[in-house]
Amino acid sequence: MTPTRINCIIIEDELPASILLEMHIAKFDFLDLKGKFMSTNTALHLLKTQKIDLLFLDINLPGKSGIEFAKTLPEDIGIIFTTANPQHAVDGFELxxxxxxxxxxSFERFSKAIHKYCKIQKTNQQFEQLTQAEAERPFIFVKCERKTLKLYLGEINYFEAQGNYLLIHTESDCFKTHQSITEIIEKLPEGLFLRIHRSFLIPLKKVTQFNSRSVTIKNKMLPIGRLYSTTTINHLQSFLKK
Incomplete structure (x- = not known):
């Protein structure tokens, strides 16, 4: 997946090299050249006022070198160094x-660099999406058998009180904790779970069918307690209307 537009600039003090870079850039529709500069100082204003994604940066520049300048840039700006000296590559990769x-x-070598940038961007975007998705998944921490477990609410099928224990039935396992249903309810976000019996606490969105006496979750029929019947039916009916 290639970004829709990649804003880039050239900082190059040799005119032939700058023109050649501009010609290469023009062959990629998604590269948007925002400016050409002969020194880092002249490029500073644009970098501060516009969103630049990619920088073609000569290493050997008058005044502040490209290496020194690169150290001052935000990490989200991609840098492709240009140089006439192969020895400078080591410094570039350290950054x-x-x-x-x-x-x-050459255009072939330029093209490889652009595809490398796009590949890195794709990986970064995927990582950000996964990180965001992870952050948006609600969870609770529960102490189970000498371990504190992170349980995602979307994977919990129901809670079941059993003697001095509380069983947490999930999509793939069943965990046992000494906490009570009341203690668990205090940890859960309001409106997502419902106590239907003195021994059962369920996630509303997991209910596949119900009647006045029971609810079904994952082909498991759970009883509705007499004292909880009216509240349970009202909550389920309201939830289904959303």
Whole structure:
């Protein structure tokens, strides 16, 4: 997956190299060249005022070198170094640059660097999406048999009080804790779980069918307690209307 647009700039003090880079960039529809500069100082204003994704940066520049300048940039700006000296590549990779291009830069080598950048961006986007999805999954911590477990609410089928224990039935396992249903309810977000019996606490969205006497979750029929009947039916009917 290629980003819709990649905003880039060139910082290069050699005119032939700058023109060649511009020609290469023009062959990629998704690369949007926002400017060409001959020194880092002249590029600073644009970097501060516009969102730049990718920087083609010459290492050997007048004043502050490309290496020194790269150390001052935000980590989310991709850097592809350009250089006439292969020895500079070591410094570039220490800064986790996307790539370095040896002048004169061929289109084939330039193209490899762009595809490498796109691949890294795709991996970063996937990681961010997974991280965001993980953060959005509600969970609770429960102490079970000398371990504190992180249980995702979406994987819990129901809670069952059994003697001095509380069984937590999930999609793949069953865990035992000394906590009571009342203690568990205090940890849960309001409106997602419902106590239907003195021994059973259920997630409303897992109910597949119900009547005045029982609810069914994952082909498991759970009784509705007499004292909880009216509240249970009202909550289930209201939940289904949402």
């Amino acid at each position: 986790e640059a996307i790539d370095y291009l040896l002048k004169p830069i």
